[in-house]
Amino acid sequence: MPPATAPPGTASWGADPYADALRSGRGPLFLRRTDGWLLPLEVERWCARADAADLSALGRCEGAVLDIGCGPGRLVAELAAQGRPVLGIDVSRAAVARTAATGGAALHRSVFDPLPDEGSWGTALLLDGNIGIGGDPRALLARTAELLAPSGLLIVETAPADLDERVEVRVDNGRYAFLGHGHGHDDECRAPGAPFPWARVGTRALLRYAAATGWTPAERWTFARPGQSPAAGRCFVSLRLRRSLPARRG
Template identity: 40%
Template sequence: MHGNLYDRALDGERCWIRYQDGRLQRLPVHDWLIGSRTDSMFDRAIVGMCTGPTIDLGCGPGRLVADLVQRGVPALGVDQSVCATELARDSGVPVLCRDMFGPLPGTGRWHTALLADGNVGLGGDPWRVLQRAGELLRSGGECLAEFDPGKRGIDSQWVRLESVDAIGPWFRWASVGLDCAARIAADVGLVMREVHPIGDRVIASLVVR
C-alpha cells in the first residue's frame, strides 16, 4: 500500500505524508518504535485498558504489543509491513505479517482489539475497519479505537509518502473525528460505551452487542 518508503522510514530515513490537498506532514515513525517514550502516558493508558487476549491491528513495529506482553497480557500484532514485523520479531514481540482483513487466528474470540495511531482510518474506510475489529472480537468484546478530537466528520483523502529523493504511490487514508464514533460503531454492530481522553488524544471504547 505504501510502497517501500514506509520500510525505509522505519530504517531511519526522513519521510513525510503528502495529502491530496497539498498538505505535507512529517511521518512520526519514531513514535511507533519499541522503546519510544514520545507519548508514554498514552501508551500506558491504552495498554492498561486491555482486558484479556488482545489483538493490535496495524501494530507497526509492535510497541503496544510489547508493553502488553510485558504486563502478562496475551497479545498479537498484525501488520502488512515486512520491515515493521521483522523489527517486532527481533524484539521478541508476537506479530503476523498479514492483511488485517484476511484470515487471522482467534477470529471471534479476542477480548480486546486495538486501533491506535489513526488506524481506524486505514484504507479511508472506518466502517470497514471497525466492522473487521468487531468480527475478531468475542461477544461483549471491546474495540479500543483512537479518534481525532480536533476534527469534525470524516476526512478521507488520497495520501502518499515522500522522502528527499523518492515518492510513493497514492493510497486512501481517513482522519475520523470523535463526533462520528458512535454513529459508525452503530452502523457495524458496535456500541460506544465510553470515551477516554488521554492528554490531547482520545480513545473510544466500542463494545460488541
C-alpha cells in the first residue's frame, strides 16, 4: 500500500481557541461550518478522567496503543496508569503539554507524519470524532493500516446518526463575534482558527470506508449512561485488517 499523504489543514487544531480551551479545561468550543452551523466540542469531558464509555473501548485494547489525536490526554493517562504501553500524538502543542502533565507520553505530530514503531502498534484509537481528521476517512484508514501490526486492532468512535459528511470548519469559542470582533485584548476575544477540512461519519459510512481500505469489522457496541437512551449513547466500532487473523470470540 503506498504511503498516505497528509491532507491539507491537519495542523489547524493548533489554533488559539482550541489551545486556550485545553489550558483552561473548559469551553465553550465549537467547530463552525462555513454556513454558520456549530458543532459543540466536549472540552470538559475531554479534560476529565476517562469515563465508563472510554473504559469500554480501552478495555478492548491489545498490546501497545497509539492514541491518534490524543487531545488533553485522558485516554493516554488512563492506559499509562494501568501499566499499558501507550503513546499519544496530536497537532496541538497545548494538547501534548496537557497530556504530559497528566503523566502520559505524547508527541507533537500529525498522524500523517513519520511516527515511531510504524507497522508494529497493537491498537490504534480514533475516538472523540477523530475519524474526521483530515476530512478524508478513507485516507485516514489507509494511513492507520500502515501503523498497525498485521494482527492489530483499530477502535473508532462514530457519530450516533447515519452521517457521511465532509465539511470545512474552524475552531471557534463562540465569543469573537458576540464581543465585537475582538476589540480589546481579552484572550476570550480571539478570532476563530483557520479553516480546515473535517469529516463526520456514522457506523454505516465507516464500514463502507473500512471495506474499501482493507478492514473488516470485529465488533460494534453503543455505550449509554444509566437512564440515557441508547440513541444518545456513544457508538464504537473495532476493525481489523483483512490480512490479520480473525478476531477471537467469547
